[in-house]
Amino acid sequence: MALPSTISTAQALVGEGLPATLITQASDAHPKPQGHKFTYGTAGLRTKADTLDSTCFRVGLIGALRSKKLGGKTIGLMVTASHNPVEDNGVKMVDPRGEMLESSWEPFCTAIANAETSDELVASLEKLVAHFKVDLSAPASVVVGYDTRPSCQTLVKAIIDGLSAMGAQTIDAGLKTTPQLHYLVKCLNTQGTDEAYGEPTEEGYYKKLANAYIKLVSGKGESAPLTVDCANGVGAPALLNLTKYIPAEHLSVRALRTATSSPNELNHGCGADFVKTNQCLPAGYDKEDVKAGERMCSFDGDADRIVFYYLKGPAGAKESFRLLDGDKIASLAADYLSELVKVAGIDLELGCVQTAYANGSSTKYLKQRVPVTCTPTGVKHLHHAAESYDIGVYFEANGHGTILFSASAQRKIREASPGSPAAQGALEQLSALVDLINQTVGDALSDMLLVEVILRARQWGPEEWDGAYEDLPNKILKVNVKDRFLFKTEDAERRLTSPAGLQDKIDEVVGKYKDARSFVRPSGTEDCVRVYAECAIASELTPLATSVSKLVAEYA
Numbered sequence: 001m002a003l004p005s006t007i008s009t010a011q012a013l014v015g016e017g018l019p020a021t022l023i024t025q026a027s028d029a030h031p032k033p034q035g036h037k038f039t040y041g042t043a044g045l046r047t048k049a050d051t052l053d054s055t056c057f058r059v060g061l062i063g064a065l066r067s068k069k070l071g072g073k074t075i076g077l078m079v080t081a082s083h084n085p086v087e088d089n090g091v092k093m094v095d096p097r098g099e100m101l102e103s104s105w106e107p108f109c110t111a112i113a114n115a116e117t118s119d120e121l122v123a124s125l126e127k128l129v130a131h132f133k134v135d136l137s138a139p140a141s142v143v144v145g146y147d148t149r150p151s152c153q154t155l156v157k158a159i160i161d162g163l164s165a166m167g168a169q170t171i172d173a174g175l176k177t178t179p180q181l182h183y184l185v186k187c188l189n190t191q192g193t194d195e196a197y198g199e200p201t202e203e204g205y206y207k208k209l210a211n212a213y214i215k216l217v218s219g220k221g222e223s224a225p226l227t228v229d230c231a232n233g234v235g236a237p238a239l240l241n242l243t244k245y246i247p248a249e250h251l252s253v254r255a256l257r258t259a260t261s262s263p264n265e266l267n268h269g270c271g272a273d274f275v276k277t278n279q280c281l282p283a284g285y286d287k288e289d290v291k292a293g294e295r296m297c298s299f300d301g302d303a304d305r306i307v308f309y310y311l312k313g314p315a316g317a318k319e320s321f322r323l324l325d326g327d328k329i330a331s332l333a334a335d336y337l338s339e340l341v342k343v344a345g346i347d348l349e350l351g352c353v354q355t356a357y358a359n360g361s362s363t364k365y366l367k368q369r370v371p372v373t374c375t376p377t378g379v380k381h382l383h384h385a386a387e388s389y390d391i392g393v394y395f396e397a398n399g400h401g402t403i404l405f406s407a408s409a410q411r412k413i414r415e416a417s418p419g420s421p422a423a424q425g426a427l428e429q430l431s432a433l434v435d436l437i438n439q440t441v442g443d444a445l446s447d448m449l450l451v452e453v454i455l456r457a458r459q460w461g462p463e464e465w466d467g468a469y470e471d472l473p474n475k476i477l478k479v480n481v482k483d484r485f486l487f488k489t490e491d492a493e494r495r496l497t498s499p500a501g502l503q504d505k506i507d508e509v510v511g512k513y514k515d516a517r518s519f520v521r522p523s524g525t526e527d528c529v530r531v532y533a534e535c536a537i538a539s540e541l542t543p544l545a546t547s548v549s550k551l552v553a554e555y556a
């Protein structure tokens with residue numbers, strides 16, 4: 001819980017070039033698995049953990065160079081494979097404001113991860129240094145966090161070897177949720193400035209969220225219990241810690257799937273991805289005494305996603321399960337914030353960002369109220385698009401998302417002169433929401449509190465929230481193919497450009513069903529191609545999704 005510890009002292013590199021001898025010696029201890037191809041994907045480098053040692057070492061080198069490029073600002077490296085099974089792992093790279101690594105560095109990361117020998121590695125690093133004009137004499141600072149996977153310990157060690165070879169100051173943040181690491185990065189880079197984001201400790205994170213939450217729910221009555229599936233991951237201890245800062249009358253939580261010491265249970269039959277993909281309760285919930293109307297939610301393995309759900313009727317009856325996914329969270333938040341802005345009497349543009357996975361009904365609902373943009377999958381894309389609004393609400397249907405308040409929006413909220421007590425109240429709420437919402441990245445804990453605040457303010461249960469619109473029946477399928485990189489997309493991943501001819505065939509199939517939509521894209525976190533399908537008539541969904549999947553399999 002204490003401040004992350006500095007585990008190596010910064011040494012500015014002297015001289016002109018890279019410390020090639022140090023890199024080569026260290027790299028020889030982290031050989032690349034021959035012939036293995038790594039790719040920087042949707043959320044960094046991710047694959048089977050037992051192949052990742054060399055990649056992690058190299059990510060340490062890149063993290064140090066990124067920090068040097070930015071004059072010694074602190075970069076974050078988070079070792080996690082998030083929603084993937086326990087045998088996978090990966091690294092998410094975090095830029096100084098807490099956002100994902102600038103995309104122009106991604107191809108260099110891929111090239112560096114794939115250098116076959118230590119000499120090739122040095123050559124590919126030199127290319128990066130030359131391309132981005134990195135000043136090697138600048139200092140470097142990198143903070144490293146990790147989730148509960150057993151493979152994290154050795155992979156963190158490999159990263160630290162990379163950082164040491166570059167003489168970077170290394171801050172060991174220890175076990176963290178991904179959003180906590182993003183928070184720490186932003187705090188470390190803004191402390192002592194006018195834009196100080198918060199105290200750069202895990203405790204500071206809990207206090208910031210808890211204080212804002214308590215302000216927002218005080219006087220709004222007692223909270224009914226919320227059941228939380230922690231995916232047997234790092235979200236479990238984080239939730240437990242958070243609740244220490246919030247009195248039980250304000251937040252009553254029943255934490256399930258908290259077995260972090262049973263690694264094989266991570267994301268197994270539980271977690272946000274399982275619930276969203278299968279559109280059902282976590283496995284075994286029928287024995288957990290869940291009741292109709294009770295609010296439930298699921299985190300994923302690194303607690304950067306959340307989906308809510310409830311039962312309309314008895315547990316066990318499939319038709320009684322109702323999912324309140326990222327789209328529903330976006331609609332809830334967009335409506336609530338739009339109202340607050342109106343009552344506050346300030347002029348701010350609120351917009352929403354979605355991906356192709358957004359349910360057609362949600363897009364229709366949102367478009368009737370606010371501007372909506374569509375980006376490719378990946379927080380990195382949505383986050384940047386959301387920055388173009390004064391208040392940018394971005395959520396992927398799978399539960400990744402947050403809300404960004406631009407600097408000028410925050411100033412307007414702070415400096416506005418309220419024309420009425422109602423306007424004053426709305427401004428106070430907006431100001432507390434700026435603190436409650438983790439503006440660096442989607443955050444299951446922060447989003448959970450946000451939903452709780454809105455439901456309490458509205459005096460709503462999940463059913464009233466669910467009433468905003470009815471989702472079109474939808475399905476996501478995985479198709480295993482020999483080479484997923486053959487599948488290339490355009491138009492925010494809504495259409496395939498390769499393999500040639502496949503999109504026409506998909507269009508032909510989709511045309512046979514009422515109000516249907518389907519798209520195909522390669523996953524950037526798993527070795528598969530994903531097929532999304534939705535249509536108006538529930539009984540037509542399976543034929544639609546399986547027909548498109550068959551087409552994909554035939555081309556693979």
Ligand code: G16
Nearest residue numbers: 042043082083378379523524525526
């Ligand atoms: C990551 C990304 C998300 C993305 C998800 C699935 O999530 O951060 O933006 O939606 O992967 O991506 P894909 O369909 O390309 O596999 P997480 O929770 O796994 O880090």
